[in-house]
Amino acid sequence: MKATYHKHILNFKQASGTSRGILKTKETWFIIIESDNKRGIGECGLFRGLSIDDRPDYEDQLKWVCSNIDLGLDVLLQELIEFPSIQFGIETAFKSLENNNLFELFPSKFTQRQDSIAINGLIWMGSEAFMKQQITDKIEAGFSCIKMKIGAIDFKTEINLIKTIRNQFSSKDIELRVDANGAFIVSNALEKLKILSDLDLHSIEQPIKQGQIEDMASLCEKTPLPIALDEELIGVFSVTKKQELLQMINPQYIILKPSLVGGFTGSNDWIRLAEKQNIGWWVTSALESNIGLNAIAQYTYIKHSVLPQGLGTGSLFTNNFESPLQVKKGTLQYNNLVKWKFNL
Secondary structure, three states: OEEEEEEEEEEEEEEEEEOOEEEEEEEEEEEEEEEOOEEEEEEEOOOOOOOOOOOOOHHHHHHHHHHOHHHOHHHHHHHOOOOHHHHHHHHHHHHHHHOOOOOOOOOOOOOOOOOOEEEOEEEOEOOHHHHHHHHHHHHHOOOOEEEEEOOOOOHHHHHHHHHHHHHHOOOOOOEEEEEOOOEEOHHHHHHHHHHHHOOOOOEEEOOEOOOOHHHHHHHHHHOOOOEEEOHHHOOOOOHHHHHHHHHHHOOOEEEEOHHHHOHHHHHHHHHHHHHHOOOEEEEEOOOOOHHHHHHHHHHHHHHOOOOOEEOOOHHHEOOOOEOOEEEEOOEEEEOOOOOOEOOO
16 A cells, blocks of 8 residues: 655635635645555645644654555554544545545435535625625525624624625525634623624624633523534544533534544544534535545535535635536535546
């Protein structure tokens, strides 16, 4: 068995705003395993500034993985506990290899073009006019669930934008989620949640910065608006620590980004623990290329969540890989009549 790794820089079609700044490019890495004339491909979706494994020795770790690929998946996953994006990449690569199909990892009605996955339409931060245009575009494209990034422009402006939507569409017509990416400060977070709750929103992601466990627990207890943990899950490695976190904070929802929480294995742990506590969940991609997005989508479908998922990021880049993944009428579909074009 032989393994190699490759770096790839994804270029955004349009600079995309978050509370952490403007994104123009996204670095990612691929692991390719070869054995007996078969190949397996996985994406290590490193997210600079967000991934816990954004470390100087990241590439050294990829070299080590390729040199020790014969250790097998289980041993490698244990050794890579502090590198969740590499865990995700090698899980996908081994799955790809064993299925004798580079890209059909979890065969299902989704991959057979018989079913689709409901997804949210993502609204990036920017000027009021830019955000309004995105909202109009998403509604015209048939999305019934919209997720807005908030926290980078004036809060009153953001509230007025949401009011504009609500004046035209009730919560029965359009489900609205907001993502603060930790932008609120503890002293006024509850006040802002009360203002947002009057707009009949579904939920808010990560209202305050991760790591403020007691403050987040207090918010989740008092909030009039359901809270979903996102960044809070990053860097929590052991099952015991995951359980402790959920028990202490007791959020209404958690959001799983496989590249950031340890791939399918890490996501399965979080789902099992959340369901024990009656905590809802959904899955979101983290700006991977279509290679990683494909793996996440196929995994998500077989988990049977009834909520819209966050899997609509494949069309953001100018140099993504052509794939059967297509967004239509607010859903992600797998058109297996379209061939993959993966050229590295």
